[in-house]
Amino acid sequence: MxxxxxxxxxxxxxxxxxxxxxxxxxxxxxxxxxxxxxxxxxxxxxxxxxxxxxxxxxxxxxxxxxxxxxxxxxxxxxxxxxxxxxxxxxxxxxxxxxxxxxxxxxxxxxxxGDLQPASFYRNRLGSEPEAGAGVEPEAGAGVERFFTAWxxxxxxxxxxxxxxxxxxxxxxxxxxxxxxxxxxxxxxxxxxxxxxxxxxxxxxxxxxxxxxxxxxxxxxxxxxxxxxxxxxxxxxxxxxxxDHLAGVVGRVSVSDEKRFRDYFENAVVDGIKLQPKLRVSAAVRAVEPDDLTGISGSFVYGSDLGEHLSNIKQLVRSLGSAASIGRLRQLPANLLAVGGSFAPLVMRYIRDRRVMAFFDSSLDFMVQCEQRPVxxxxxxxxxxxxxxxxxxxxxxxxxVDGREIERIASFSAGVDAYLERTGLGRLAIDPRVLAGDRSFIDGMTDTSHQCxxxxxxxxxxxxxxxxxxxxxxxxxxxxxxxxxxxxxxxxxxxxxxxxxxxxxxxxxx
Ligand SMILES: Cc1cc2nc3c(=O)[nH]c(=O)nc-3n(C[C@H](O)[C@H](O)[C@H](O)COP(=O)(O)OP(=O)(O)OC[C@H]3O[C@@H](n4cnc5c(N)ncnc54)[C@H](O)[C@@H]3O)c2cc1C
The missing domain is CATH 3.50.50.60 (FAD/NAD(P)-binding domain)
Incomplete structure (x- = not known):
């Protein structure tokens, strides 16, 4: 045996x-x-x-x-x-x-490798000044950038x-x-x-x-x-x-594209690939009631070039493997479709180690909300x-409990306030979220984060x-x-x- x-x-x-x-x-x-x-x-x-x-x-x-x-x-x-x-x-x-x-x-x-605290990357990627103390959680403000590693x-x-x-x-x-x-x-x-x-x-x-x-x-x-x-x-x-609850809470309009890109495009810092995201700030979470669910969110970039860019990315990843042969054949068509956008993409990466985002058709904000255990x-x-x-x-x-909508509404308002405060743009929040309408939760999906x-x-x-x-x-x-x-x-x-x-x-x- x-x-x-x-x-x-x-x-x-x-x-x-x-x-x-x-x-x-x-x-x-x-x-x-x-x-x-x-x-x-x-x-x-x-x-x-x-x-x-x-x-x-x-x-x-x-x-x-x-x-x-x-x-x-x-x-x-x-x-x-x-x-x-x-x-x-x-x-x-x-x-x-x-x-x-x-x-x-x-x-x-x-x-x-050695991950640094969020404050280090906030400064390095966009030179964001640290928010002042004394932010009221009820005001829906107190949102901060943080970084996940890939x-x-x-x-x-x-x-x-x-x-x-x-x-x-x-x-x-x-x-x-x-x-x-x-x-x-x-x-x-x-x-x-x-x-x-x-x-x-x-x-x-x-x-x-x-x-x-x-x-x-x-x-x-x-x-x-x-x-x-x-x-x-x-x-x-x-x-x-x-599981987590995921859904698009609104459309983003950007007023300062260069700074928006510096703040939110994915980055490689000291060899670590990072994704900037937004969450309720640590200062606010430390003082707010402990029965509020956690929440974070990130931008969803919509582009007509999306499929072609993804094919090129997959080709680069698979170089040297058998899968790359088929993808190499599609390369001319993909490059033709991406056209003039390819050079800036490559330049941005070589010069700044940033992964250029394309949002020529839409820019949305999606939340990932903790659900209350039921x-x-x-x-x-x-x-x-x-x-x-x-x-x-x-x-x-x-x-799903449904009370998560209150957190989603206040966080969305906080994200809009953050974008306005930093001069990057605004978030036009879905009216159902603004109204705290629980039917919004019905349209949210899981994120394959079962627990x-x-x-x-x-x-x-x-x-x-x-x-x-x-x-x-x-x-x-x-x-x-x-x-x-x-x-x-x-x-x-x-x-x-x-x-x-x-x-x-x-x-x-
Ligand atoms: C598309 C997608 C994207 C994701 N992205 C992320 C992400 O970016 N970050 C993140 O944190 N999480 C992410 N997740 C979630 C993450 O993948 C899972 O949380 C994680 O892989 C689970 O690991 P596990 O070892 O618990 O389960 P698994 O990796 O699923 O392993 C369980 C294994 O047990 C085997 N098994 C089950 N029952 C038996 C049995 N009775 N006898 C023998 N074998 C059995 C199964 O066949 C399976 O191989 C993502 C998930 C998906 C689907």
Whole structure:
């Protein structure tokens, strides 16, 4: 029977990051992955469904296979704010200070380098003076620029290729769905795996489930229904499922194009690709009531050249690979369409390390809002027999509280005030947002930032996993996933999930 010190279920973003850390620490590792060598979303409809309000990410925002959803994502890394960990409606058992060193560790391991504080980049990219103190949150002002970092190589199969291919301590079993765990008391001794329609058992010292948010609830609910696991009576599994709410809140008119570009075009600073965005300022968040949701936003550039520019960008990225041959053939047509805009684009990059934005047809502002956790927003499992992989079908019923509209309205007003104060332009806000009309929320979509379902807490009464991600009631079962988030911040979820996973890795070393 195969055995490893650490058995990781899920060869996706978090699973691969953890596996490579564990082998570097001298552990033997087996990674079990449901999908094949090339990850894809094609199997999602056969194992899951979205009911009620459409949750697009259930179908298209997850990939099954080596690399998991890292084969789809953009690789944008955004940190949670200190206030995100200290909310009355969804307290975390960890503080920002507990997580901050692990953000730095993730940057180090992913080759990002030393990120500077936002004030450094605010000055460097557009020479923005720091806003004065004493801004009233109610006034809708108190909006500031901040910067997210982008990974150069977001696909973790490629990023960790040498460890996956060459390291004998790491064994990856593909086309193998884990569908059961056997316990001896509170200690897991083995997992059951459906591997190419054969039943396989794998023993280990520690078991880490890194399945992605929806699949985590699917697995824990399915095994609870089988019985014989410590979580079998826990009715909370799958509840408080969350995502971010995204929507365009208005059209932007620019009055000072040169400064607007200096403030908001993507930039490469000291080798790090950065995206400038807007959020409620740190000074305001520190003093406002703690039950307000986080929110941020960025500009959406509309251009007739968009498709051609994107093709050229993809060609540059794929140079040297087989995919570049087909794209090279399209290059003359793309260059012809882009025409006179190509030279300024190249010049802007060479001279200023800025990625020129084209907005000849439209310029909109889009928000990404944290949703308030709702207990009826949940992942459950369908009645009836298990599917061919030995687990029940996941049913995602994504629900939204609706009070987020107040935050969206005040933030949008703050963004307009920011653009006016800095002399860059104005935001013409959607009348429904201005009126605080909750129907605006109905048109907002998810952002493939799924989280919640197995929240962490300081004790079994407040959480399903403990602050070290260990499932309460077990000695050696851990969950590495954004499923453990009690709340979701305005920030994209993966950096914080990676930081928690790195912290877990250090705990298991
Ligand atoms: C288009 C897109 C863009 C995104 N952009 C960003 C971004 O810029 N920034 C950001 O922070 N986030 C972004 N995200 C979200 C981000 O990709 C995910 O949060 C992250 O990849 C999730 O990692 P994970 O390891 O939890 O899950 P995954 O990477 O999905 O890995 C889970 C793995 O577990 C496997 N698995 C599941 N169940 C079983 C089982 N029972 N047995 C065996 N294996 C199993 C799955 O096949 C999968 O390979 C984006 C997502 C999408 C879709």
């Amino acid at each position: 195969p055995h490893a010190d650490v058995v990781i279920v899920g060869a996706g973003t978090l699973g691969l990051m953890l596996a490579t850390r564990m082998i570097a620490a001298g552990k033997s590792v087996i990674v079990v992955e449901a999908g094949d060598r090339v990850a894809s979303s094609a199997a999602n409809p056969s194992t899951s469904e979205s009911r009620g309000r459409t949750h697009f990410g259930t179908m298209s925002g997850r990939a099954v296979g080596l690399g998991g959803t890292s084969t789809l994502w953009g690789g944008q890394l955004a940190e949670f704010d200190p206030e995100d960990f200290d909310r009355s409606f969804a307290p975390w058992p960890l503080s920002h200070a507990d997580i901050a060193p692990w953000y730095a560790e993730v940057y180090r391991r992913l080759g990002i 990974l150069r190589q977001p696909n973790f199969t490629r990023l960790f290729r040498s460890e996956i291919v060459k390291d004998a301590a790491l064994r990856v079993v593909l086309r193998a769905t884990c569908n059961g765990v056997t316990f001896d008391g509170d200690r897991a001794t083995r997992i059951r795996v459906d591997a190419d329609c054969r039943n396989l058992e794998i023993t280990g010292g520690t078991f880490v489930f890194a399945l992605g948010t929806i699949a985590t609830s699917r697995f824990f609910l399915s095994t609870a229904r089988q019985g014989g696991v410590p979580w079998q009576h826990d009715q909370r599994i799958g509840t408080n499922f969350q 207990s009826t927003s949940r992942v459950s499992i369908a009645d009836g027999p298990v599917l061919a992989d030995g687990l029940h079908r996941a049913v995602v019923e994504w629900q 919640g379902g197995l929240p962490m807490g300081s004790c079994p009464a407040t959480g399903i996993v403990d602050p070290d991600l260990k499932v309460f009631g077990t000695q050696n079962v851990y969950v590495a996933s954004a499923a453990v988030f009690p709340s979701s911040s305005q920030a994209n979820c993966t950096l914080t999930a990676l930081a928690l996973t790195e912290r877990l890795g250090a705990h298991l070393e």
